[in-house]
Amino acid sequence: xxxxxxxxxxxxxxxxxxxVSHAKLWxxxxxxxxxxxxxxxxxxxxxxxxxxxxSVHVLIWNMLKGERSKWPSDFLxxxxxxxxxxxxxxxxxxxxxxxxxxxxxVEFFMGVSFLYKKKNMTATGTLLGTRVLPTQAYMMRSRNxxxxxxxxxTTTAALLPFTGKNKKLLVxxxxxxxxxxxxxxxxxxxxxxxxxxxHEGPILYAGDFNxxxxxxxxxxxRVMAENGLSEVKWKNDSxxxxxxxxxxxxxxxxxxxxxxxxxxxxxxxxxxxxxxxxAYEGE
Numbered sequence: 001x002x003x004x005x006x007x008x009x010x011x012x013x014x015x016x017x018x019x020v021s022h023a024k025l026w027x028x029x030x031x032x033x034x035x036x037x038x039x040x041x042x043x044x045x046x047x048x049x050x051x052x053x054x055s056v057h058v059l060i061w062n063m064l065k066g067e068r069s070k071w072p073s074d075f076l077x078x079x080x081x082x083x084x085x086x087x088x089x090x091x092x093x094x095x096x097x098x099x100x101x102x103x104x105x106v107e108f109f110m111g112v113s114f115l116y117k118k119k120n121m122t123a124t125g126t127l128l129g130t131r132v133l134p135t136q137a138y139m140m141r142s143r144n145x146x147x148x149x150x151x152x153x154t155t156t157a158a159l160l161p162f163t164g165k166n167k168k169l170l171v172x173x174x175x176x177x178x179x180x181x182x183x184x185x186x187x188x189x190x191x192x193x194x195x196x197x198x199h200e201g202p203i204l205y206a207g208d209f210n211x212x213x214x215x216x217x218x219x220x221x222r223v224m225a226e227n228g229l230s231e232v233k234w235k236n237d238s239x240x241x242x243x244x245x246x247x248x249x250x251x252x253x254x255x256x257x258x259x260x261x262x263x264x265x266x267x268x269x270x271x272x273x274x275x276x277x278x279a280y281e282g283e
Contacts, residue, residue, distance in 0.1 A: 031114045031151050032121070039112040039125075039139065039154075043097070046133040047105040050163040051083060053280040055258070058084045060250060062175070062208040062240075062271035065091035065124065071268040072099040078263070078273050079103050084160070085129030088175040088208040088271075092123045105131050111139030111154035113175070126156045126207065128173045134158040135168060140191045142177050144184035153177045155192060155207075166283045167201030167254075176210035185216050189223060196227050202254035202280050203229060208271065209249045212242035220249065229253045232276065238264035240271045248274060254282050 059082045063071065076099065079085055085103075090096065090110060100108055106129045113125040128137070137158040145152050155174040162169065172195065177188045192205055205224070211217045221231060229251040239246040239262055248271060250260075259277040266273050 030117055031149060032117055033114050033151060034112055034123075036141065039141065040156075041110055042137070043100060043108045043110070044103070044106050044129075046107040046131055048132045050161045051132050051169065051280075053162040053165055056084065056169075056255075056278040056280070057082045058086065058204065058206075058276040058278065060086045060206045060248065060274040060276060062088040062248065062269060063090065064269040064271065065089050066093075066096045066099065067091075068268040074266050074268040074273075075099055076102055078266070078275075079106075079129070082129075083131050084171060084204075085127070086171070086173040086204075086206050087127040087129065088173070090123075090125055090127035093119070100129075103129070107133070109134075109137045109139070109156050109158065111141075111156040113141075113154050114151040125154045126173050126175050128156040128158055128171065130158060130160060130171075132160050134160050140195075142184070142188045142191070144177060144180050144187055146177065146179055148179075153188065155188075157192075157195065162280055165280065167280075169201060169255075169280065170195065170199045170203045172196075172203070172205040172207075174205070174207040174209060176208060178210040178212070182213070182215055182219075185210070186219060189220060193223060193227060196229070196253075202252070202282060204250065204252055204255065204276075204278070205229060206232075206248075206250035206274075206276075208247055210242075210247055211249060212245050212247060214245065217245060224251045227253070232257060232260050234274065235259075235261040236264050238262050238272050239274070247271070250274065250276060252278070255280055 142152040232250040263273040
């Protein structure tokens with residue numbers, strides 16, 4: 001018997017393979033992919049110059065576009081003590097922008113996946129928040145697009161300095177391509193690997209990878225290990241799963257884990273927030 005998750009997956013792939021006009025079923029005309037120049041911008045302002053290497057608090061969370069009623073209060077409580085916020089499915093309507101504005105001393109960098117044409121061209125994508133002024137911030141757009149809706153996924157990234165250290169922290173915040181094929185997933189991860197290979201300092205690579213198959217997870221783990229990144233293991237592991245596979249992941253290099261837990265009690269998204277407390281003892 002098919003579960004509701006399996007039914008959805010089968011339905012989407014039937015759409016992909018069907019000779020029936022996709023436009024009548026799920027028109028890509030509902031969305032617009034902006035130019036790269038219009039796909040990256042920031043909101044708010046960082047007030048700190050450097051991270052404390054002894055204590056870096058991180059929130060990793062797919063927010064379901066802030067659709068649920070308790071999302072604003074949950075987000076403000078979760079984000080109050082965080083140095084870095086790695087957010088997926090950001091949706092910059094009035095509700096979300098007003099809530100983000102209530103987090104003082106944080107600059108948010110938005111990597112836009114696409115715009116909703118019938119919703120005032122509202123942007124959705126990955127959002128990276130930091131209390132520290134980055135030395136560099138940028139985005140990458142997946143080279144492959146999702147089938148049917150013809151939209152990309154994004155990774156937002158930043159380089160953050162530590163007090164008293166020469167090396168900087170590379171943060172890569174991904175929302176992985178989902179219903180496209182395995183090679184598209186490989187290509188998406190490869191974009192981050194290009195950045196990882198050239199960075200000499202510590203790294204945090206995390207987000208909703210959409211690792212919905214054993215093949216995807218195996219590839220991700222292998223590539224991370226080849227580049228010196230280790231997988232974060234979670235307390236109270238109630239991460240969202242697809243057919244038993246956790247979708248949200250975090251990988252680190254050159255960092256020490258002080259605590260890593262999933263906030264299973266939070267119900268204002270279909271994904272659970274992940275609290276990560278790190279330290280850096282390197283150069």
